[in-house]
Amino acid sequence: MKRKSCHGEECSVEQQIENKEFKQVLIELLYQLADDDFILAYRGSEWLGLAPHIEEDIAYASINQATMGHAVMYYELLESLGEGTADELAHSRKAESRKNAILLEMANGTGTYLNQPKYDWAFTVVRHYFYDIYKKLKLESLKQSSFEPLAHAATKMKMEQYYHIMHWKVWFNQLCLSSGEGKTRMRAAIQKVWNEFSGVLSYGPNGKLMFDNGLIDAEQTFKKQWETEMKKVFEEISMPYPGEPKSKKGNGREGFHTEDLQDALATLSEVYTFDPQATW
């Protein structure tokens, strides 16, 4: 991957963002990264008080707080590029302008937080574990990014990501290696996550330009790394690798989303829209 991006010369952050194409694809990439972490942290926070036991409640709250902190970092980078304040970017954007993968917006299960939350812990464990493995690799790639502020942010985030993966790995392996209901539900959850994971791996319509500008590894290179890592995951639980992941519900990077996102945005921005001027 190229570190330099001003016609082969080292150049400053200011010079980089004077380049229209560079700035545009950088912004698109940042939206994908920010929106992914933001919506998954929101889904995670919907488990507060409902997690399987109290230690898990504490752990998961901590993970969501960190993931939300990562989303804030990306939104702040967008703020520095003139996209609006981080708060606006997180709360006020309509579903169509969000760039998160559809897998991450999917509801935790049936019911709502306040009314019969029949959430699926197996789905939560699988979605989080697979996403966190993906995110670790993405951060490794971003550490080499041509946009230095992003490279620095990625370096910091990756240190925290280490603990998230460690946590989900324990849940994932123990449930998959269990017998009876645990195993059956994990298999179903793996299938459900696999049906949409291709959307997470997508760089969207400008993926090639992201690579050309040295922002991140090429989409295909990245996908191969991810596959290698995932094959190890399936080997550990002695399950066959499920083959190519799909994106049955569409590509969130292109602005396609489901009702689940609309509902989530309506709930999470309720207080903000009530009084956008409020200070926290």
Next chain:
Amino acid sequence: MTLNNELLIRVEKCLENVKDPEIPSVSVVDLGMIEEIKILDFNKIHIKALPTFLGCPALEIIRKNITEAILQISEVTSVEVEFIYHPPWTSDRISEDGKERLKQFGIAPPPVFNDEIQEWKVECPYCGSYYTTMENLFGPTACRSILYCKACKNPFEAMKPISNLM
């Protein structure tokens, strides 16, 4: 000694009294959070600080506490605290004094991370035994884990090791 140097020393002293809002025995200096102190024209103070954890909700409180503490110095006209991410904060930035003060508060300092075996040993802050077990990797704050000492039968917390190796 120039006047600026004198002021710098006073600012540094001041920062030693700015404690972590959740661990009142350790200061932001002990934690290695202060990267740079600059005295600008008209005695404006600019501080570059490193956040320990990105989602830490205490950051804004820390920013406010640093500002208020330094404004106590009469010559200072204004204070700006900027959080930066390079270099990243790692747990080896905690000073020796800081480690001692963490223990006084019942929190084990971050253990040394052994990359080869991907694991660490934590010393009980109460009795010094290594006969301890991890109860929960995640604790009451993002930067701490919950452990149990099998020697003195006390539960305790430990700061998580954070390193570039991870």
